[in-house]
Amino acid sequence: GDSVTQMEGPVTLSEEAFLTINCTYTATGYPSLFWYVQYPGEGLQLLLKATKADDKGSNKGFEATYRKETTSFHLEKGSVQVSDSAVYFCALYSGGYQKVTFGTGTKLQVIP
């Protein structure tokens, strides 16, 4: 079955540091890939997505590139802010009735 593996957290960074959160996946066919973010006390919200190989999703300074050859979708940001502190979930959709498979989440804490 489909699965998503994320790097374990928590990740603690200083403000303006470079961020990478690793995500790899296993799926049949050609899935679409997502990053969702959950701020404290809130539900998840879509951060970015990519629907085919070599696509790059980007939003709010975050980027992720769909790498079919390495089955990866790593999240990056060049300079994190305190307001980026949240839990980040990698997810995939491989067709059918909207069933999305989520990773376990990676907590990011950015300190001033």
Added chain:
Amino acid sequence: DVKVTQSSRYLVKRTGEKVFLECVQDMDHENMFWYRQDPGLGLRLIYFSYDVKMKEKGDIPEGYSVSREKKERFSLILESASTNQTSMYLCASSRGQGAVEQYFGPGTRLTVT
């Protein structure tokens, strides 16, 4: 803006009680979902619905049931709550087919004592 609302942010129930969690979305979405979120396990799908009165089991349906009598409302029912159902419950909705965004409610933190 899409809005998904959940009936309670926090809920405390006793073992054996019947528990109803309500979710309402205001964007006429076809699909609705119930997840539970636990530390180290991420989000796990309990049930989803792609149309009124239609439901499909997710990965962990045991101990739960659902009801969707109206398009905008999707209810999760714990027939006899147990302590291992203490968790954060998230409702989500999405439109149509394909790789579309799911919109989440703020969650209900359920504690079963």
